[in-house]
Amino acid sequence: MQFGVSCGYITDIGFVTHAEKLGYDFAWFPDTPLIRSNIWAMMAIAAQQTQRIRLGTGLAIPGLRLAPVAAGGIATINQLAPGRVFFGSGTGNTAMRTLGQRPARVQEFREYLRVVKGLLAGEEVEYTLNGSAHAVKFQNTHLNYINLNDRIPILVGGFGPKAQALAGELGDGVVTGIPRGGPLPAVAANVARGAKAAGRSLAGFETIALANLLMLEKGETLTSERVIAECGPAIMANVHYLVDFVRETGREPPEFVRPIWDDYMAFHMSRDAATRHLKLHESHYSYLDPDEARFITPEIIRNFCIAGQPEEIVEQLRALEGQGLTGIIFSLPGEVAFRVTEDFARKVIAKY
Numbered sequence: 001m002q003f004g005v006s007c008g009y010i011t012d013i014g015f016v017t018h019a020e021k022l023g024y025d026f027a028w029f030p031d032t033p034l035i036r037s038n039i040w041a042m043m044a045i046a047a048q049q050t051q052r053i054r055l056g057t058g059l060a061i062p063g064l065r066l067a068p069v070a071a072g073g074i075a076t077i078n079q080l081a082p083g084r085v086f087f088g089s090g091t092g093n094t095a096m097r098t099l100g101q102r103p104a105r106v107q108e109f110r111e112y113l114r115v116v117k118g119l120l121a122g123e124e125v126e127y128t129l130n131g132s133a134h135a136v137k138f139q140n141t142h143l144n145y146i147n148l149n150d151r152i153p154i155l156v157g158g159f160g161p162k163a164q165a166l167a168g169e170l171g172d173g174v175v176t177g178i179p180r181g182g183p184l185p186a187v188a189a190n191v192a193r194g195a196k197a198a199g200r201s202l203a204g205f206e207t208i209a210l211a212n213l214l215m216l217e218k219g220e221t222l223t224s225e226r227v228i229a230e231c232g233p234a235i236m237a238n239v240h241y242l243v244d245f246v247r248e249t250g251r252e253p254p255e256f257v258r259p260i261w262d263d264y265m266a267f268h269m270s271r272d273a274a275t276r277h278l279k280l281h282e283s284h285y286s287y288l289d290p291d292e293a294r295f296i297t298p299e300i301i302r303n304f305c306i307a308g309q310p311e312e313i314v315e316q317l318r319a320l321e322g323q324g325l326t327g328i329i330f331s332l333p334g335e336v337a338f339r340v341t342e343d344f345a346r347k348v349i350a351k352y
Contacts, residue, residue: 001321003349004028004208004329005341006058006285007046010037015337016046020053022345028058028088028329032095035284040073047080055081058329059090059157059175062104067115068127068136075120075138075146083150087120088175089113090157093241094281102248106162113156113170122148155208159241161190168194173206173326179256179304180238181209184323208327209320212238214307215343222298222307230340232288232296233333235304239295240280243268256303260295267291285331310347317352 002025007015016027027046029039043055055077060070070087078085089112091103104112111128118125124137141148156167158174159181167174168191176187187207195202212234214227221227239257243265246253253261271279283289288296301307306316317328332340 001317001325001352002026002208002327003344004327005337006030006329006331007042008032008036008285009334010042010045012334012337013042013045013049015341016053016055017049018338019341020050022342023349024053024341024345026054026056026086026327026329028056030058030285030331031061031064031092032098032284033064034098035094035282035286040077043077043085044080047077047085050081052084054084054086056086056155057088059088059092059155061090061092061095062109062112063092063096063099063101066129067112068119070112071116071119072138072146074152075148078147078150078152079144082147085150086153086155086172087116088155088157089116090159090175091163093244094237094284097244097277097281100277106166109163110166110170113154113166117154117170120148120152120154153206155206158187158190161186164190165194165197167191168196168200168202168205169198170194172204173208175208175210177238178209178211178306178320179254180241184209184320184325188324206326207324208329209325210329210331212305213313213330213332213340213344214301214305215313215340215347216307216309218309222301227301228293228296229288230333230336231301231305231307232293233283233285234331235296235300236283236288236292237281237285237331238304239264240284243280257300259299259303260297264292264295285333287333310351313348314351317348 004026005019005024008030029042030036031039074087091109093103096103115125115127124135127136153172155173155175156171158164158167158176164187214231
């Protein structure tokens with residue numbers, strides 16, 4: 001099992017160096033420009049301040065930049081941190097929602113990944129822009145403005161069956177969510193379906209999950225103020241995603257969110273319609289909106305989190321590894337990130 005951290009603010013870039021010293025394996029940088037710092041600036045600084053930890057986009061969004069631009073960005077970072085860079089990409093739920101737009105469709109996402117993958121492999125690919133298709137490739141690579149010699153793995157964000165199958169078709173790994181992405185055996189089956197259709201082997205394929213973490217202190221309950229403040233931001237980020245998912249697909253909300261669903265939707269719909277999309281994602285993994293704190297109940301914490309005493313968390317992680325999970329990453333509120341990351345390294349990773 002590999003362990004990762006997420007860093008979204010350039011003022012906290014030292015957090016990545018701190019995580020490297022604690023033994024974490026990778027760090028990713030979220031691509032949500034209206035609520036996070038610029039990923040390329042963040043990764044360039046992190047590349048020069050670290051020596052071992054893997055660095056990647058988590059997740060780069062097709063709707064925010066052209067595929068050749070994204071390929072050039074990650075290949076530039078690979079010149080600064082040779083061989084320890086990965087390109088994670090997703091359809092862009094939060095990034096696009098904060099712009100009032102929808103995430104990329106699966107077919108758009110497939111085309112985006114195809115172009116990025118081909119360019120990073122040093123190939124000439126057909127690229128269509130504004131309805132005009134042309135062959136493109138990186139030129140003059142002998143000038144060393146990018147690094148294509150050290151391979152850049154592509155991790156595909158897959159929170160649904162189609163995107164998970166796409167990861168098997170084109171990716172070196174899948175990034176899913178716990179519990180949002182579904183049971184890990186189902187994720188593996190979807191990945192295998194995509195790989196089979198493409199005639200690909202899954203040797204070395206990674207399965208990474210974005211999960212919610214809660215380490216309880218001795219004698220602490222799920223109703224404590226600290227618990228609610230610490231795990232609330234991550235839980236609500238998942239709830240916010242489901243609001244858009246249910247509205248657009250017409251599907252029923254999953255069982256794990258049903259205990260609060262009706263009450264939360266009544267609260268959400270009471271907001272001003274013109275700015276509702278902004279308020280929905282405003283606190284994304286950063287802080288707990290005081291108006292939403294009442295939805296962080298013990299039942300919801302148990303449904304959404306890897307939670308318990310450190311020994312219990314080790315057992316939960318071993319069970320997930322047995323189901324095929326190869327890496328896990330927790331997104332933590334900034335004010336507790338340093339402390340929790342250090343506690344987790346000492347109390348969980350060291351015992352794992």
